[in-house]
Amino acid sequence: MLTLRPQPGDGSPEIAWDDAFLYYAPDGVVPRTQPFATVVTKDHPGDAGSRLDRPGAFRVNVAAGTDDFRRWTGRDPREPATGDLDPSTPDVVLPHPVHGHLGWLAVVDPGSRTDQAVRDLLRTAHSLARARYERRSGSAPVPQARRPVAGPAARDGALGWG
Numbered sequence: 001m002l003t004l005r006p007q008p009g010d011g012s013p014e015i016a017w018d019d020a021f022l023y024y025a026p027d028g029v030v031p032r033t034q035p036f037a038t039v040v041t042k043d044h045p046g047d048a049g050s051r052l053d054r055p056g057a058f059r060v061n062v063a064a065g066t067d068d069f070r071r072w073t074g075r076d077p078r079e080p081a082t083g084d085l086d087p088s089t090p091d092v093v094l095p096h097p098v099h100g101h102l103g104w105l106a107v108v109d110p111g112s113r114t115d116q117a118v119r120d121l122l123r124t125a126h127s128l129a130r131a132r133y134e135r136r137s138g139s140a141p142v143p144q145a146r147r148p149v150a151g152p153a154a155r156d157g158a159l160g161w162g
Helices: 065-073 113-139
Strands: 002-004 022-023 037-040 060-063 104-108
Touching: 022 113, 037 104, 037 113, 065 104, 065 113, 104 113
Parallel strands: none
Antiparallel strands: 002 022, 022 037, 037 060, 060 104
């Protein structure tokens, strides 16, 4: 894993200073892709709902993928949110206030309620990033062709896949 922490004088934009960007990069080179997770320490333009302007506040953002996003929110990432979610609620897994439609989840000020969840989400996001890297670099094992298999779904008129 490669972690970037932009600081003054390193050529990064000021808005990124003191935030952290986590990448899957086995060669240590920043990839030409989005990070799989970020930790932000301040409000960003168009993203002030988490109220990160409070002293010590921060938010962990994770590219959770569709399955984990669905598991945590009960909906697909591209479906509109229902209800009134407060993106500044601490220690709760919520859709990212700006990038939720891309499958990102967020936790403001993670604590005891979300400690294990954040760890699991980061582990999954890292695995997804690794799989993308391997597919793009051609180093991933080639999956065997999926073939139909008999099973309860096949008896019900649907085709099961193995």
